[in-house]
Amino acid sequence: MRPKTARLGGVLAAGVALSLALAACGGGETGTTPGGGDTGAAPTSVKIGFIGDLTGDNAAIVIPPRNGAQLAIDEYNAKNPKVKIELVPLDSKADPSTAANLAKTAITEHKVVGIIGPAFSGESQQVQPILEEAKIPSVSPSATRTALADAGMQFWHRVVANDDVQGPAAAEFVARAVKPKKAFVIDDKSAYGQGLGQAVQKALGSSAEVQTDSFEATATDFSSTVNKVAAFNPDFVFFGGYYAQAGPLLKQLRDKGIKAGFMSGDGSLHTQLIEGAGAEQAEGALLSCPCKIAYAWAAQDENSKKFTDTFKSKFSGQLPEIYATEGYDAASAFIKAIEAGNTDPVKINDFLKTVDFQGLGKQVKFTDKGEVEDKNVYIYQVKGGEIVSVGNSTEATIG
Incomplete structure (x- = not known):
C-alpha cells in the first residue's frame, strides 16, 4: 500500500x-x-x-x-x-x-x-x-x-x-474467473493506486478492451469518473486505491445503475469498504491481497483461527x-x-x-533485494455483508 x-x-x-x-x-x-x-x-x-x-x-x-x-x-x-x-x-x-x-x-x-x-x-x-x-x-x-x-x-x-505480483495475479484471476470483454481501470493517483492500476491494466489488456481514469486521493465526488464508466458500459471495474474512497465510489457506481463487477486491491480490503458502499451495493465485490486475512481464513486454517481468537x-x-x-x-x-x-x-x-x-x-x-520470496496472492469477496476468502488467485472461483 x-x-x-x-x-x-x-x-x-x-x-x-x-x-x-x-x-x-x-x-x-x-x-x-x-x-x-x-x-x-x-x-x-x-x-x-x-x-x-x-x-x-x-x-x-x-x-x-x-x-x-x-x-x-x-x-x-x-x-x-x-x-x-x-x-x-x-x-x-x-x-x-x-x-x-x-x-x-x-x-x-x-x-x-x-x-x-x-x-x-x-x-x-x-x-x-x-x-x-x-x-x-x-x-x-x-x-x-x-x-x-x-x-x-x-x-x-x-x-x-509487490504490485508487479499482485496486479497480474488479480488480472489473471479476473480474466479466468470473470472473463470480461470490457474493463474500466480507475486509480487514485497515489503511488500505490497508480502502480496497481497500471499492473492490472497491462495484464487485462491482452484479453479485454480497457479504458482508464484517475482522480485525486482526496476526492469525495466521483461523478466525472462514474459518468465515464457509464458511457463505456464495461463488464468489470477495477479500482487501485483505498477503502476510504472505494466504498463511496462503489456506492456511486451502483446508484448510477452500473452493474459491472467490481474489484479492488489490498488497500480496500477492510470491512469499512462495506460500510462506505452499503451492504447491498458492496455484495459480490472482489478484493485481492498478497496476504492472509486471519478471520477470513479461520474456518479453513487452525492457525488463522487461533490468531483471530487471541487478537480479538x-x-x-x-x-x-x-x-x-x-x-x-x-x-x-x-x-x-x-x-x-x-x-x-x-x-x-x-x-x-x-x-x-x-x-x-x-x-x-527475504531475497537479496529485501523482497519476501512468497508470491501467493489471495482473492476475497463480500458475501452477506462479510469479507470471506475464496482462495488462492490461481485456483479461486466465484459463484
Missing part, C-alpha cells in the same frame, strides 16, 4: 546534516541502551519503531499490523527473555514528509534498533535513505510499490509481495483485519534476530538476510 506519491528530493540532502547524530544511534552490543547512555554492558531492552498512519483516513488498515506487531512482542516479552522489546508507535498520518521526520526522531531520540514499516509506499520512499544512512533495518508489513526493491537499499525488507481477546473484540498477520510476522523476524543474541542494528540486519521461518501468513525469507 502507498497513499500520496512521495519524492526523494530533499531527503538525501538532509542526510549529511544528520550523519553526526546518526553515528551515535542504535543500541545493543555497543553498550548503548534505548534512550541514551553508555552502560558498558549489553542492554536488557531494545526499542523497535512502528511508522504508519494511525489516526488518518486510512488508519483502519494500519492499526491492525501495529496491533499484530504488538501482540508478537507482548508474547515474546511474557517469556521473560534476557532482552525485552519495546514497540514505539509513530503516527505518520500517511504523510511522507512526516514519516521522514519520525524516522529521524526514532533514530536520534528513541534510539531504535529497527523499524516495522513504514506502512505505505510513499512514506517508504522518503524513509528508505534515512534508515539506510543510519544503518537501521526495517521490515514493512504492507508497502507494495515495486520500485522500493530497486533502490539498492541493504537495510530494507518487506513481508508482502487482546484488542477488545477487534478483528485481525488486513496486514495484522504481516505485522505479527514482521515483528517475529526482529524477535528471532534478538533471540539469537543480536541487539546491534547492523547485526540484526545481517540476521534478517538469513531468516527463514513459517510465519502466520507465509514463509518469511
